[in-house]
Amino acid sequence: MSKSIVIYTSKRGSTRQYAEWIAEELGCKATALSDAKEINLYEYDCIIYGGWIRGSGIVDFDKFAKRLDNELMEKLIVFGVGMADETADNYAQVWGYSIGKIDPKNEKRVLLYILGGRYRPDEVKGFDGFLMKIMRKVLLSGSTKESKGRADFMKDRIDNGVDMVRRENINSLVKDAKKLTNK
Numbered sequence: 001m002s003k004s005i006v007i008y009t010s011k012r013g014s015t016r017q018y019a020e021w022i023a024e025e026l027g028c029k030a031t032a033l034s035d036a037k038e039i040n041l042y043e044y045d046c047i048i049y050g051g052w053i054r055g056s057g058i059v060d061f062d063k064f065a066k067r068l069d070n071e072l073m074e075k076l077i078v079f080g081v082g083m084a085d086e087t088a089d090n091y092a093q094v095w096g097y098s099i100g101k102i103d104p105k106n107e108k109r110v111l112l113y114i115l116g117g118r119y120r121p122d123e124v125k126g127f128d129g130f131l132m133k134i135m136r137k138v139l140l141s142g143s144t145k146e147s148k149g150r151a152d153f154m155k156d157r158i159d160n161g162v163d164m165v166r167r168e169n170i171n172s173l174v175k176d177a178k179k180l181t182n183k
Contacts (some may be wrong), residue, residue, distance in 0.1 A: 004046040006030040009060040014117040019132040053082030057097035073108035081117040099140035116164025
C-alpha cells in the first residue's frame with residue numbers, strides 16, 4: 001500500500017492536473033473528494049489535500065477537514081490553486097481562511113502550498129463569473145496609488161486570463177511529502 005494519498009476538489013482541471021502530477025511523483029493515487037468518503041485516512045503516512053482558491057479560501061477544505069483529528073493533521077499537506085501570486089499576504093489569507101480555522105495556532109505544522117492556476121474568462125459563467133466581475137470592481141475601486149499597479153495586474157488576469165500551471169510548481173510539495181513518508 002502507498003504511504004501517501006492525494007485528495008482534491010477541482011472545477012476546471014488545474015487542481016486535478018496538479019493532484020495527478022503529485023500522485024505520479026509519489027507513486028500513489030489521486031482521488032476526487034467526492035470519491036474519498038470510504039477511504040481510511042489512518043492507512044497513510046502523508047495526506048495531501050488540494051483545492052482551488054475562491055476568494056481567500058480553499059474550496060471544500062472545510063468539508064475535508066471534518067474528517068481530520070490531531071493524528072491526521074500531523075500527516076497533512078494542503079495546496080490551493082489560484083491566479084494570484086504567492087505573496088506573503090496572499091499566503092496568510094489563504095492559510096487563515098482554510099487551515100487557520102482548524103489549527104489557529106499552527107500547532108500541527110500543516111504545510112500549505114499555493115500553486116499557480118489557470119483562469120480562462122470565457123469558461124467562467126454563472127455565480128463564479130459574477131464573483132469575478134465583483135472582484136474586478138473591488139480591485140479597481142479599492143486601489144491606492146501604492147497598490148494601483150498590483151490591482152491593474154490582477155485586472156489584466158481577470159480580463160485576459162492566465163495560465164500558470166507548471167509541473168515544476170509541485171517540486172517543493174513532493175519533497176516535503178517524501179520527508180513525511182520517510183520518518
